[in-house]
Amino acid sequence: MSDAPSFLTAFLDFDRIASGDAAQVMASVRQRPDAASVFVFDDRTGERLDLDLRPESSDAAAPAEEAPRGVGRPRLGVVAREVTLLPRHWDWLSRQPGGASVALRRLIDEARRNYAERDSVRAAREAAYRFMTVMAGDLPGFEEAARALFAGERERFQAQIEGWPEDVAAYAQKLAAPSWAAA
Structure with missing residues (x-):
């Protein structure tokens, strides 16, 4: 998941009615009497978004409850997840310097560079x-x-x-x- 700002584009029928950052597009769409008929797309993924178009309430500024702490090191952005590998893969990973996690991170970074x-x-x-x-x-x-x-x-x-x-x-x-x- 990227921390980049979200840019959206809104369509009514086949006409583009708004484009820009999420806050601008949402404000523009909310002002329209035909807002329920508007399709909003994420400019990065092309996905149609299902957005809550109700007017913003004053409760929106209230802090969200803190989620229960998970496995990993969330403050560093590390989240534990499950990986399923065959025994030969685990054997190879166990022989790598730094262990399985270091080897997997190195392989992923190399693949990201090579196939970007x-x-x-x-x-x-x-x-x-x-x-x-x-x-x-x-x-x-x-x-x-x-x-x-x-x-x-x-x-x-x-x-x-x-x-x-x-x-x-x-x-x-x-x-x-x-x-x-x-x-």
Whole structure:
């Protein structure tokens, strides 16, 4: 999970009505009489968010109850979770300097460095597809656009979404853009 600020985009029908940080978009959507019909998307993941659009109450400033302390070192951001491996994997990990946790962290950091570009392309394509499924799933060319997106065929993708409503096509292109830049 990222600590980066959340940027959202809101649509009413096929029109983009708000875009920006979460607080700005939520304030804008809450002011609308048709707020219940608005779809809000996370700009990072393309996911449609189910948001509480009720006006903010004064109770929102009250401190939340502290959650029970879990296993690990929460103050350092370390949370214990379960990993299932085969005996040969545990044997190999036990022979590594620093133990299993150090070896796993080192392997993960190396994989993140080596596959960062590939992961970025995949994330951008998945984000664009999530959005497209909700907003353009019934539009002409959707299936071909999705195929082109995952095949990395930018020109074919753009040709398929050309007839879509302007704001929907523009947002789909925005979400997909990192996958074209990296390819």
